[in-house]
Amino acid sequence: MPVAPPRPRRKQRRSPGLFPILLVLVAGLAVIKWIDPFASRRFPAPATPDWITADLLPVNPYSRPGEPLETVNGVVVHYVGNPGTTAAQNHSYFEGLAQTGETYASSHFLIGLDGEILLNVPLDEIAYCSNDRNEDTISIECCHPDGTGAFTPETYDALVRLVRWLMEYYQLEPSQILRHYDVTGKACPLYFVDHPDAWERFLADVSPAEE
Template sequence: MPTQTPVRRRLSPLPGLIPGLILLVAVLAVIKWIDPFAPKELHVPDTPDWVEEELLPINPYSRPGTPLEQVNGIVIHYVGNPGTTAEQNHSYFKNLAQTGETYASSHFLIGLDGEIIQNVPLDEIAYCSNQRNDDTISIECCHPDESGSFNQATYDSLVRLTRWLMEQYGLDRDQVIRHYDVTGKICPRSFVEHPETWETFLDDISK
């Protein structure tokens, strides 16, 4: 009668590992929850009703869709095209998706009548402030002539929008800067060539 070799059953290690894995996941979750250095989700405020939302299409040239993970400042710009409207500058940003001639956009555009257009969501970067794109909100302002000075309607909307952003992100006046302060570019022209008007603006947003 042939001798039968006993069958050795291999015990699966999974039953013993599952409780350990569950415990490990739970510990890691607790560590992330209490870790003060863990990345925090960016607060994205609702767009106020006095801002017109006209978001650009996702494209490589004006709205790449790259997440904006922190907001450490607000950068003020001027469009550099005297007499153009907010809608015209918005159309320029939008058309870059087809022309691909450069990389340019801003989170907001303020027009000659004080209208405000939002081009890019506040949780995405805009192509406006060079090396500060990654941690700032950008505001472009229209101006009637070559001096770059803003008329009263544009200026008042700039003050209003900047104050609102400061409140939403807990920023102070030292975190509101000119494009000039990032790269040395003469932008916005009137605030660079006439520093006293910049100081007046900082006083106005601090009231």
Template sequence: MRFQKRKAEYLKKRRRRRQLRMLKRYLLLAGMAVGAVFLLSAGVRAISRLPIFHPGQPIAEIEIPSWITQDFLMPNPYSRPQKELKKVNGVVVHYVGNPGTTAKQNQSYFNSLAETHATYASSNFIIGLEGEIIQCMPLNEVAYCSNDRNSDTISIECCHPDESGQFTQETYDSLVKLTRWLAETFSLTEEDIIRHHDVTGKICPKYYVDHPDAWAAFRKDVFAEPF
């Protein structure tokens, strides 16, 4: 009887030791799995922060997001001279100055300069009243928009509903999205995002010249989160 009791206790202790070994093994494997997931996620975050554009890479090879509509101007000396843009050191924000007009109407105006010869003007992008984005010319071509900074910046014209020059919420949201993508693509800083006013002193974009606090808030919105 005592022998059977000792045997039962021995078997019980043996099972307990086996369970403890299995628990330790499980905890070790679980820890390794958690560590692997952490390292993988950290690696993905690090890769996602890498600039999309790399020095030496042709600007023409940059992939344009699907939320941008490409509607290029006809090549002509007045709005699309097809001069190569070799570097991008900034983004210049403008307003169209024609209240209530659409992105397509402004794109058509730039196109018409090929025939009217009225002036030299264009933009890389136009953002409409409903937030639609039209790309008027390839990223690797100079636009006639920002005077002395035409040769090293990307220009964005924004539509507005009234004389105040304030953008609709849809236009503003698309401007933040587009500017953020350009800043990430070309590794730009907050100081590289400027107004036409900062180049020539022109009251453009009007609302953000009249309200410098709103301009500062816009740039903060662009860089609200790390790339």
């Protein structure tokens, strides 16, 4: 009786390892994140130019929480509201909040009566200055000599220089330069609220020159 030939053994398929699959998944997620138009724009803090004095507040819950500022969509201009006070005095007030805890307040920059510029909070951290825009804006507080809130020529020129620098670094348009008034309706900076034409002139002064 003839004997049937033995059947050839099937080769067992080896299942692919887990590592290549994970590698493909990670690469796919990275591509999605890269092309996501809604992803946050992360900006490293720019180097501080020599015309700005860095005098950073201590990390504390009341004036420098240390929380990251991941997106910059604008610059908000303020006035200190205390006529005749200096940038150093207002900086000391922010610094003292770490001990007194009386309120939450700070700004990234203070501009003094003589045009000096102090950096209080690093530009990759939030400051407590612009209410619900703290998380996506840079804040600038300006000193003023009297109750009208008008800035000295030195303060004004320093503000123009600072805002131009920030606009260039963060690729901002003039429409992204705001008064505190534009965020909350508060009369701040007072002179620019009472004199909208002066605010328009300021926006023209910081706008890039047409070629």
